[in-house]
Amino acid sequence: MKKILLASAAIAFGATGAFADEVKMGVLLGFTGPLESLAPGMAKGAEMAMKEVSDSGKLLGGDTVTPVEGDSTCIDAAAATAAGEKLVTSDKVHGILGAMCSGATTAVLQNVAMPNGMVMVSPSATSPALSTLPDDGLFFRTAPSDARQGDVMADEILEKGIKSVAVTYTNNDYGKGLADSFEKAYTAKGGKVTISAAHEDGKGDYSAEVGSLASAGGDALVIAGYVDQGGSGILRGALDTGAFSTFVFPDGMVSQALQDNFGPEINGSFGQLPDSAGQGMKTYLGMAKAAGFDGSSAYSGGSYDGAALMLLAMQAANSTDPKVYKDKIMEIANGPGEKIYPGELAKGLELLKEGKPIDYEGATAVNLIGNGEAAGTFREIEIKDGKIETVKYR
DSSP states (O other): OHHHHHHHHHHHHTTTTSOOOEEEEEEEEOSSSTTTTTHHHHHHHHHHHHHHHHHHTOSTTTOEEEEEEEEOTTTOHHHHHHHHHIIIIISOOSOEEEOOSHHHHHHHIIIIIHHHTOOEEESSOOOGGGGTSOOTTOEEESSOOHHHHHHHHHHHHHHTTOOEEEEEEESSHHHHHHHHHHHHHHHHTTOEEEEEEEEOTTOSOOHHHHHHHHHHOOSEEEEESOTTTHHHHHHHHHHHHTSOSOEEEOGGGOSHHHHHHHGGGGTTOEEEEEOOOSHHHHHHHHHHHHHTSOTTSTTHHHHHHHHHHHHHHHHHHTOOOHHHHGGGHHHHHHOSSEEEOTTOHHHHHHHHHTTOOEEEOTTTTOOEETTTEEOOOEEEEEEETTEEEEEEEO
């Protein structure tokens, strides 16, 4: 009997001498709402990192990782809070990849994460307001602030010889923050904003908004909106009336849906989104292709990185408690230590187990600054022959 018990204990504890547990990770994204076309690629990226770690058998005592999805809807703060609350109190997740949009992220951070001591890593919440929001050291993001995107967009537009633009933005934290940061940068560099006007999502007719933008004029129209909602409504109205022929698309507009719905109609238009080139992204794109999804979709690589950061931090802290491992995320992201790229999470886990430092580069050349946000690079795109093509990185 004693031998049987000892054998059972050996199986339960495994070679590491610790019980293997299930680590639940929340994936809180806008699976419905104005950016629903981006959510699947983001979720698949995050869940690919979780599977990679789980399959390695190297997380703590051989812990397995299980994703648990929640729908933030992107724009409904109450729904996002309810979904976040369920992940924490009912599903009992150990970390949250998300939320997706800035307003929903702020709501979940303040109403759920901080009261419960839960770590959140957003791959796509870009509002400048999040840079200074109190977060108890629980909030991080792998996407750069729109304060930087506004500056990059201003340079991009001026380099194309466009000296005046009209701006329309979705009436929320993301749209207002990006529009303001862009206008400040663009006017400081010599450009002129003829009008900066909010639009509401979910309307069937944007003729009034397009009329106001057309009256103000400009050499191009900047649409700081959502591709699955009002942004595309404004774009369709502007095309149909001939109000503008050149459009500038920030990150919320850049997706396969833009290409599918407008194609050659927007040839010559351009934009940008947080992204990076290099070894990490090249590897990630190959992994995503093998897994059957498009890794170049906006924020997909950053979602992989967000999930990986939390899981590696757990290993470094030897704990799945968010209140404990939160303090390891910055050092995992910034090093110094051996660089870790997509597909090398098992290697990273092993090095951390041995007490050796790592510098997580991931898909997006992760480098966290200030209040846990990404320094970030941007991919400049242009619509050519009806297709979204990469021009360069900034």
